Amino acid sequence: MATSLLTRVKAQVDLHTSNRARGLIQGRGRSLFKGSGEDFDDLKYYQPGDRISEIDWKATARSGEPLIRRFNEERVRHLSVVADTSSAMAATAADGTSKREAMILAAGMICFLAQKNGDLVGLVGGHEGHPIQLPSRSSDGHLELLLRSVQQAATPAAPATDTSWLLERAFRVTSRSTLMTIITDEAHPVVEDYTLLRRLTTRHDVMVIRIADADPLQRTELDHEVIDVDRPREIASLSRSSKRVAQDVEAYRRARREGITEMLDRLHVTHMITEGETTVVEDMIAMLRSREYRHARV
Amino acid sequence: MVMTFWWVTLLLLLAALAVWGITFWNRRAMRKAPVLVANSQYLDRIPSFVRAQRVAKVLRVLQIGIAVIAVVSASVLSGRIATERIETPEFSSRDIVLCLDVSGSMYEYDTEILSTFAEMVDSFDGERVALTIFNSTSRTVFPLTNDYDLIQRQLEEGAEAIDFDEFGYRLGNRDYPEDKVRSYVDFVEGTRGIPDQASVVPDGLASCGQVFDQADTERSRSIIFATDNEVNGEPIFTLDEAADAVAARDIDLYTFYPGAYDCGPECLEELRSATEGHDGSLYESSDPRAIPSIIDQIQKSQAQAMGAEPTVVRTDHPTFGFVLTFLSLIGILVLGWRAR
Numbered sequence: 001m002a003t004s005l006l007t008r009v010k011a012q013v014d015l016h017t018s019n020r021a022r023g024l025i026q027g028r029g030r031s032l033f034k035g036s037g038e039d040f041d042d043l044k045y046y047q048p049g050d051r052i053s054e055i056d057w058k059a060t061a062r063s064g065e066p067l068i069r070r071f072n073e074e075r076v077r078h079l080s081v082v083a084d085t086s087s088a089m090a091a092t093a094a095d096g097t098s099k100r101e102a103m104i105l106a107a108g109m110i111c112f113l114a115q116k117n118g119d120l121v122g123l124v125g126g127h128e129g130h131p132i133q134l135p136s137r138s139s140d141g142h143l144e145l146l147l148r149s150v151q152q153a154a155t156p157a158a159p160a161t162d163t164s165w166l167l168e169r170a171f172r173v174t175s176r177s178t179l180m181t182i183i184t185d186e187a188h189p190v191v192e193d194y195t196l197l198r199r200l201t202t203r204h205d206v207m208v209i210r211i212a213d214a215d216p217l218q219r220t221e222l223d224h225e226v227i228d229v230d231r232p233r234e235i236a237s238l239s240r241s242s243k244r245v246a247q248d249v250e251a252y253r254r255a256r257r258e259g260i261t262e263m264l265d266r267l268h269v270t271h272m273i274t275e276g277e278t279t280v281v282e283d284m285i286a287m288l289r290s291r292e293y294r295h296a297r298v
Numbered sequence: 299m300v301m302t303f304w305w306v307t308l309l310l311l312l313a314a315l316a317v318w319g320i321t322f323w324n325r326r327a328m329r330k331a332p333v334l335v336a337n338s339q340y341l342d343r344i345p346s347f348v349r350a351q352r353v354a355k356v357l358r359v360l361q362i363g364i365a366v367i368a369v370v371s372a373s374v375l376s377g378r379i380a381t382e383r384i385e386t387p388e389f390s391s392r393d394i395v396l397c398l399d400v401s402g403s404m405y406e407y408d409t410e411i412l413s414t415f416a417e418m419v420d421s422f423d424g425e426r427v428a429l430t431i432f433n434s435t436s437r438t439v440f441p442l443t444n445d446y447d448l449i450q451r452q453l454e455e456g457a458e459a460i461d462f463d464e465f466g467y468r469l470g471n472r473d474y475p476e477d478k479v480r481s482y483v484d485f486v487e488g489t490r491g492i493p494d495q496a497s498v499v500p501d502g503l504a505s506c507g508q509v510f511d512q513a514d515t516e517r518s519r520s521i522i523f524a525t526d527n528e529v530n531g532e533p534i535f536t537l538d539e540a541a542d543a544v545a546a547r548d549i550d551l552y553t554f555y556p557g558a559y560d561c562g563p564e565c566l567e568e569l570r571s572a573t574e575g576h577d578g579s580l581y582e583s584s585d586p587r588a589i590p591s592i593i594d595q596i597q598k599s600q601a602q603a604m605g606a607e608p609t610v611v612r613t614d615h616p617t618f619g620f621v622l623t624f625l626s627l628i629g630i631l632v633l634g635w636r637a638r
Contacts, residue, residue, distance in 0.1 A: 088336030099336070156334060187337035216338035225332040231339055236354030244346045252340055 005147040006140060009108025013281055043067045049268025077179065078136050079114045080204070081107045081146065082170045083125040084184035085132065085153035086161035087229040093276030094186075094212035100154045102211045102277040103183045104147055109284050110181050111143040122178070124170045125150060127159045133173055160230045163189040167196040171203070180204040186212045186273055187256060191263055201267055207291075208264055208271035209284065213253075217246055300382050302612060307377030314369045361633050368626035375619030380612040391517045392425040393442050397506035399525035400431045400486050401497040402464040403559040407524055410589035411554070412457035418593070419450045428509045429456065432502030434531055435491030438509060459485035495531025504540040507547055520550040522596060523573075527555070527565040541572040551578030552596045554589075 043059055046066035059067040083089075083103060093099040107123075114121045115138060123146045126132035132153055134146050163184060170180065180200065182189070189197060189208070200206055217240045218226050226235050239245050257273065264271040270291050274283040301307060341347045396415060398408045408431075415427065427449050429439040440452050462482040466472035474482075492498070503523060510519050521544060527537070535543070544551055553573040555566060566582070573580045579599060581592045 091334040091336035161337075185337060213337050214333060214335045216335045216341060218333050218335075221333060224330045226335055226338075227332045228338045229334050229336050235341070236351055236358070238354035238357065239347055239350035242346070242350045245344065245350050248344045248346045249341065252344060256340070 004140075004144050005104060005151065006108060006111065006144050009105055009147070010112055012105060013109055013112050015281075042070050044070055077114075077117070077119045078122065078176050079110060079119050080122045080124060080136070080170070080174050080178040080180045081110055081150075082166060082180055082182040083107060083123065083150045083154075084161055084163065084166060084182070084188060085125045085150060085158060086127065087154075087156050087158045088161045088185055088187075088213075089154040089211075090156040090158065091229050092214035094214055095276035095278050096214065097277035099185060099211045099213070099276065100151065102274065102280045103154065104151055105277055105280045106181070106183050106209045106211075106274075106284060107150055108143075108147055109281060111146065114138065115140075115143065121146060122174070123149060124166070124173055126153055127162065128165050129159070131169060136176075136178075156229045161185075161188055163193050164196055167193055167200060171196070171200050174204065178204050179207070181207045181209060183209045183211070186210050186253070187260075189260065189263075191259055194263055194267070197263075197267055197269065201269060206267075206269045207287070208269055209280075209287075210260070210271065210273040211280070212273055212275050215249070217241075217249055219246060300380055300612075301374075302378035302380055302614075304377050307373040310373035310376055311369070314373070357633055361630070364626045364629040364633065368623060368630060371619050371622035371626060375616060375623050378614055378616070379619065380614045383611045383613065384609070393428070393510055393517050393519045394425060395428045395430060395442070395506050395509045395519075395521045397503060397521045397523045398429070398431045398460075399497055399499060399502060400433050400460060400489055401526070401528070403526055403528065404524065404556065405460050405462055405464065406586040407554065407556045407589065409457050409461040410586040411522070411524055411593070412453045412460065414590045414593050416450055416453035416457060419446050419453065422446060429453065430502075430506045430509055431456075431486065431489055432498070432505065433486065433489035434493075434495040434498050435489055436502045436505040437486075437488035439485075441509060442511060455481075456485060492531060497525070497528055498531045498533045499525050499527050499529050500533040500535040500537040500540040503537070504535050504543055507540070507544040507549060510547060510549065513547070518550070519548060520552060520596075522552050522554065522593070524554040524556070525569070526557070526559050526561070527569040528559055528561040537568055537572045538575070541576045541578070545576035545578075551576060552599075553578060553580045554592060555580060555582040556586075557582065557584035 043056060044067065046055055046060075046068050050068050054068045056067050056069045059069075089099045089103055091099055093102050111121050113119075118138060120136035120138045121143060122136040123132065123134035130153075132149050134142070134149065137143075161184070167182075167189065170182075174180065188210070197206070216226055216228065216235070218224065219241055222237050222240060226240070227233075261271070261273070270287060272283050272287040274280045396411065398404070398411060400408060412429075419427070422444075424444065426442040426444045428442040429452060430436055431439060439456060440448060443449060459481040462474065462478065463472045464482075467474060467479070490496075502525070503521070506521050506523065541551065551573055553569060555569055558565065570580050579596070581595065583589075583592060
């Protein structure tokens with residue numbers, strides 16, 4: 001009997017956070033997710049991306065700087081995981097592990113943190129022919145089901161990535177304002193999804209976790225063939241070992257990655273890009289922490 | 299073009315096919331697990347990648363082509379391509395004396411013999427030919443020589459000149475132009491040294507035997523002797539004595555007998571016993587058109603008698619296969635190094 005995914009994720013998270021981030025996750029009952037709630041916490045300087053409705057106009061008038069009221073979030077918050085369960089996620093991540101495992105770990109971490117705080121987690125995923133949607137729940141069984149659903153949906157046989165459908169779907173089915181974590185890969189969301197993403201950010205607090213793809217040339221692994229899950233074709237060793245090609249490919253990938261990064265920055269969406277299963281937990285902790293600091297005084 | 303070891307070629311080609319087949323069927327198993335990647339469609343938009351793919355494809359096609367050429371040429375080389383030539387090596391040391399009776403009854407056969415030999419001259423290589431004609435006396439038209447231009451010219455002219463029906467002309471049955479008569483007369487000049495005699499066959503044969511020179515060298519000597527053996531005169535030798543003299547000089551006698559003209563079967567019998575009594579061969583045919591095949595038979599029996607069994611001489615032609623194999627090996631090495 002395989003260990004439950006959630007247990008595995010917990011073990012991983014514990015392993016990674018044993019010393020470094022205990023405070024972040026467990027310490028003093030502090031909430032990891034700051035945001036809208038009813039308990040007033042403190043004031044902080046307005047930063048792009050913060051809601052204008054949250055500006056404390058009186059305090060702003062007093063200090064001369066735009067200030068925002070911060071609240072500890074409500075006891076029960078709603079989290080949603082928007083998982084890209086396309087075939088691309090069944091491929092190899094940049095560190096050689098499976099992108100799907102990295103995605104499950106990321107989703108599992110969200111579940112784990114949510115469970116700590118008694119928050120509810122829902123899921124949006126799948127594809128046009130077979131949408132997957134799980135309501136917000138917090139039970140172990142539910143979270144396990146969520147992770148299993150993600151694991152089972154992201155197979156090489158799944159259709160190719162369609163982030164615009166996914167974002168549209170996430171927007172439509174998630175009526176309540178949530179802390180939304182979109183888990184996809186380095187090539188997504190594409191720049192054309194800007195409008196959709198912006199619309200999502202109006203209702204949700206969006207985080208994007210991107211898992212980097214393996215180098216399609218695999219110069220050091222010439223013995224192994226390289227197959228694109230969506231477009232199987234043979235890549236000759238000659239092309240794979242050419243320095244020139246490697247440079248051009250690297251340049252293209254960097255440009256693509258930077259284009260998406262720039263778009264997400266412009267939307268003031270918290271985002272990160274991680275190498276794969278081995279780094280995803282640490283990168284997420286770093287991202288959540290920087291998110292924390294974003295709200296901190298400068 | 300034949301292949302000495304065609305079965306080696308066949309085996310090698312089959313082995314190559316088998317190797318190819320095995321690797322083809324097991325091509326999946328032989329590869330290591332592929333690396334699945336995603337979002338690599340953009341590769342097609344990178345010019346250097348497209349170029350590299352194209353070069354790789356061309357290289358692969360070249361490699362396959364050269365490998366096929368290498369396998370084929372190596373197996374052809376192993377098969378030893380050779381040309382076969384039927385050679386009768388000792389034939390070239392032949393001396394042939396055409397000894398023709400030019401009495402009126404023989405002209406058609408003489409014509410045929412001469413023109414057949416004229417055609418055969420082209421295939422001669424080292425053989426020497428002489429032509430002696432006789433009637434009451436004999437004349438050597440040309441002695442043993444390997445000047446093939448001369449032989450051919452003489453034989454053709456002789457064939458042309460001897461084609462003359464003397465009896466018919468004398469009886470007024472046949473008419474010939476002046477030139478023709480002259481050339482005939484010129485040709486048979488000296489063969490009627492003794493008046494009122496004709497076809498002194500034994501003396502003719504004996505004098506043919508005198509034509510051979512270089513008695514101390516090891517050569518094959520033969521006389522092709524065409525006569526109807528109708529002697530009208532007083533020969534010095536008997537036919538048997540003449541044949542003895544010929545046989546004593548180690549000359550093979552091939553006699554052609556066209557059939558009786560005036561004389562009865564005793565003429566043939568005498569000729570046969572004289573010829574065959576001295577290990578010669580007698581051929582008879584009343585049809586002048588049978589001459590070429592008879593000469594062919596003479597050639598064959600002579601070849602056999604000389605122990606010059608036509609042997610098959612195989613000459614290997616490895617150059618082409620070798621060069622091709624070598625070049626394709628170089629090609630494989632260069633391409634293999636290039637594709638690394």
